[in-house]
Amino acid sequence: MIEFPAHPGLSAAEAARIDENPYKMDFPLLAGNPELAFLDSAATSQRPASVIEAQAEFYRTLNANPLRGLYELSVKATDAIENARAAMARLIGAANPREIVFTRNATESLNLVAKTLGAQALGPGDEVVISILEHHSNLIPWQQACAESGATLVWLYPDAEGHFSEEEIEAKIGPAAKIVSVTQVSNVLGVEVPVARIAERAHAFDAYVVADGAQSVPHRPVDVRALGADLLAFSAHKALGPFGVGVLWGRLDVLEAMPPFLTGGEMIDAVTQEGAIWSPVPQKFEAGTQDAAGIATSKAGIDYLQAVGFEAIEARERALAELLMGELAELPYVTVFGPRDPGEHHGVVSFNLEGIHPHDVSSLLDTRNVAIRAGHHCAQPLLAWLGVESTNRASMAFYNDASDVRRLVEGIEFVWEVFHGSR
Amino acid sequence: MGAADLYTPALLDHVQHPDHKCELDGASLSHEGVNPSCGDDLTIHVRLDDDGTIMEASWTGSGCAVSQASADMMADLLEGLTQGEARELCDLFGRMVRGEVSAEEAEDELDEASCLASISHMPARVKCAELAWRTLDEMLSGTTAPTTTEDGLAPEGGSAR
Numbered sequence: 001m002i003e004f005p006a007h008p009g010l011s012a013a014e015a016a017r018i019d020e021n022p023y024k025m026d027f028p029l030l031a032g033n034p035e036l037a038f039l040d041s042a043a044t045s046q047r048p049a050s051v052i053e054a055q056a057e058f059y060r061t062l063n064a065n066p067l068r069g070l071y072e073l074s075v076k077a078t079d080a081i082e083n084a085r086a087a088m089a090r091l092i093g094a095a096n097p098r099e100i101v102f103t104r105n106a107t108e109s110l111n112l113v114a115k116t117l118g119a120q121a122l123g124p125g126d127e128v129v130i131s132i133l134e135h136h137s138n139l140i141p142w143q144q145a146c147a148e149s150g151a152t153l154v155w156l157y158p159d160a161e162g163h164f165s166e167e168e169i170e171a172k173i174g175p176a177a178k179i180v181s182v183t184q185v186s187n188v189l190g191v192e193v194p195v196a197r198i199a200e201r202a203h204a205f206d207a208y209v210v211a212d213g214a215q216s217v218p219h220r221p222v223d224v225r226a227l228g229a230d231l232l233a234f235s236a237h238k239a240l241g242p243f244g245v246g247v248l249w250g251r252l253d254v255l256e257a258m259p260p261f262l263t264g265g266e267m268i269d270a271v272t273q274e275g276a277i278w279s280p281v282p283q284k285f286e287a288g289t290q291d292a293a294g295i296a297t298s299k300a301g302i303d304y305l306q307a308v309g310f311e312a313i314e315a316r317e318r319a320l321a322e323l324l325m326g327e328l329a330e331l332p333y334v335t336v337f338g339p340r341d342p343g344e345h346h347g348v349v350s351f352n353l354e355g356i357h358p359h360d361v362s363s364l365l366d367t368r369n370v371a372i373r374a375g376h377h378c379a380q381p382l383l384a385w386l387g388v389e390s391t392n393r394a395s396m397a398f399y400n401d402a403s404d405v406r407r408l409v410e411g412i413e414f415v416w417e418v419f420h421g422s423r
Numbered sequence: 424m425g426a427a428d429l430y431t432p433a434l435l436d437h438v439q440h441p442d443h444k445c446e447l448d449g450a451s452l453s454h455e456g457v458n459p460s461c462g463d464d465l466t467i468h469v470r471l472d473d474d475g476t477i478m479e480a481s482w483t484g485s486g487c488a489v490s491q492a493s494a495d496m497m498a499d500l501l502e503g504l505t506q507g508e509a510r511e512l513c514d515l516f517g518r519m520v521r522g523e524v525s526a527e528e529a530e531d532e533l534d535e536a537s538c539l540a541s542i543s544h545m546p547a548r549v550k551c552a553e554l555a556w557r558t559l560d561e562m563l564s565g566t567t568a569p570t571t572t573e574d575g576l577a578p579e580g581g582s583a584r
Contacts, residue, residue, distance in 0.1 A: 356488070357461070359487045360488045360489065363426040363429070364430060366426055375460060376460060389462025390462055418430050419435060419438075
């Protein structure tokens, strides 16, 4: 059976003691590589042993093609998927597990919405509103939907720290808006977008609201009842789960009114030579054999996150960001992007060293076993708006500790020395 | 092997004190090369004599240390070469940074630029080292479109406001 985490349920104050790390031992890759400072969790999280074991456990004990249900094993495999669906629904406060659609990743979830709801709702003269913070996966599908429908893409711009003003929201979201799709937390700046306020404005004009939760769901409590969005996309692999599993939550009436995305097996009730009757939601959107093991395993990731608890996660990630941003503020050649308050960063800190290309920084940090991302972070319009080609990005999770941050800061000082001689 | 062998004092000297980073008076050919995902953007300039032999080469632009040092080291080598010889060097350099030829095998011809061989262990950075060389090679082959080491179609998009 699946092991439970060794250190669940620390209080926020206990978890904020970042000189201690009670979590690392649950993560085999981190425990096995004590010299590694893994600071790229916004790209993909590390996985606890319970998740790795759950994947093997599925293949050892439950493996059958789900949904056909004619024999015991297939029924168990189906149950494992439905348990995961229910866990995802509980995680985000969804009213009904049927509101959870499993996809391959958050990108596919967003494409599903753009290709179905977009095609249905958009026409010439209509507007799709997104923000300049968007990851390409919440941008290109809407560029495509606009090109196909004749709708116009409208951009929301924040201030330099990433905050959206009421004036901007009111100026950009108006009667022509049919779909408003925004990230909840930026994968570059870490800043949170006021989705609830944006949704309130959009709903006043009967627009649909889509939220990209890829960077929010793993790091803070998300409750779709408070979020205000009609649809929410996120992925399992950034939330301790396996690669290859994405989630699309949608209000049941919205999902039911949307046409299917991919078609074929597993998404029909009946087929004739002339046509087909779609299965009810969510199966209508789950064509073909899915990664049943991955979906079942994604529950183990959610179980671990919830055992740690979002109060502890937020307190710890805030403490890590405070340490990092405090140290970086001491280095005159470092520029940090986004909010000044570390508490607004959700563990994501983008920065540049004056005159040194981020790819040179990350390559040199790699020689010191410090793993960060450098580049445009799949958000090229945002970086162009920030006036840079690329940034360094350290992204922290609760399984990081103060030593990871200190090794990064020492690494940055080393990079500066390589280029400029000793301090 | 990897970045530790790459960021040598010699490489950094080319970045901080480039010998050939300048516009070239009377340039016969100039050609731009870009790595869109990195933001590396270089223009290579050469002045040819009446026979088409390279008299002088220079580069302008911006990018990471690897792309800049590679351009400067390349420009060092080009004086007096025929265009055919220069393109052979580009081919040799490309094979070296893809790991098909060792630094030792390439050193006689590529001189200092052979130190970039260690980039073959850093797949994401190969295009940085290659940019100047591919740009030169495409310029000498008569290509007019800007060079990119990231082959792909131009993006499409809807209208924006």
